[in-house]
Amino acid sequence: MKNTTIIMLFVFFTMISCNTKVEHKKDASINAKPNKVVSKTITSTKTIKNSQWIAKLKIKDIEEIDFDGDGIKDYICKSIPNDEGQQKEYWINSNFKIIKNKVLYNDGRLYRQFINLDEDKEPEVFEVEVFEDGADYVILDQDLKNGKDKIILYYNPVIIENNNYYWGYPWDVTSIMTKKENGKVKLRCSLDHQIIRDGNEEITPKDQKQLPVIFFHGKHTQESNVDIITNIKWLTLNDIVKRIRK
Structure with missing residues (x-):
């Protein structure tokens, strides 16, 4: 089964590899002021590496x-960055159809859960784009x-560790604090x-009255002063959105 999957992906990328250089050039002209990121995952996933066919197709x-x-x-599937520092990311479903693609850049970091x-x-995506001067924490x-x-929504990430609060840097986060209640x-x-x-974070989104705190499990690697947090609740995503929308 694994060999069949590799062969099918090889055929798939053989069909699209001829268009790779053209797509990179097009993306460069569209994104005059791009958000520069490189993908890095903190989810539990399996990565296939060091395969000869990946090297031939420039898939990292x-x-x-x-x-x-x-x-x-x-x-x-993430490509090797081109000369402009662009990295193509193809989202391909189990039927080997491109569902979406993104252009990433190699002078930043992207974390996802x-x-x-x-x-x-479809699962929602907790995504953090880390730049030299700040980061955006969003749910997609x-x-x-x-x-x-x-x-x-945009949010403030906070880790609860040993009953203490720490800023939720994405490299310190291990999982999102959730519970299931009445099927939600x-x-x-x-x-x-x-x-x-x-x-340089998004401080006041136009359609939000505030940035809610979302709590995570994790282990802090640096001390950070987290100001007063009160009235902690368990809420659905829809409930949070309703309460913070303008």
Whole structure:
């Protein structure tokens, strides 16, 4: 089965590899001021590396993850960065169809976790783009029919470790604090806090009254002062959105 999968991916990328240089050039002209990131995952996934066919097709690695929620592993394939520092990312479902693609850049870092938080089968994506002067922490809703992601909300990440609060740097986070109640997934969160963001983060999104705190499991690697957080609750994603929307 594994050999069959590799052969099918080889045929698939043989068909699209001829267009790779053209696509890179097109992406460079569209993104005059790109958000520069490189993908890095903190989910539990299997990466296929060091295969000869990957080297020939300039694919750096393949991440196996069920991103469409059908119970079958899909593939996120990342190319070797080109001369402009662009890295192509192909999201390919288990039927070997490109669902969406992204252009990443090699002078930043991108962290992701997948978890289903609503009624549709596709998991939502917790995504953090890390830049030299800050980071954006967002929850994305996937639209796999149109190949687009929509930002549901921006948030403040906080790790609870030994009953203490620490800023949730993505490299310190291990998992999202959730529980299932009455068939719905709820997030550990707070809408009452005194956290003030600095740097180049998205401080006041136009359609949000505030940035809620979302709690994570993790192990802090540096001390960080997290201001007062009160009234901690378990809320669904929809409940959080309703309470913070303008």
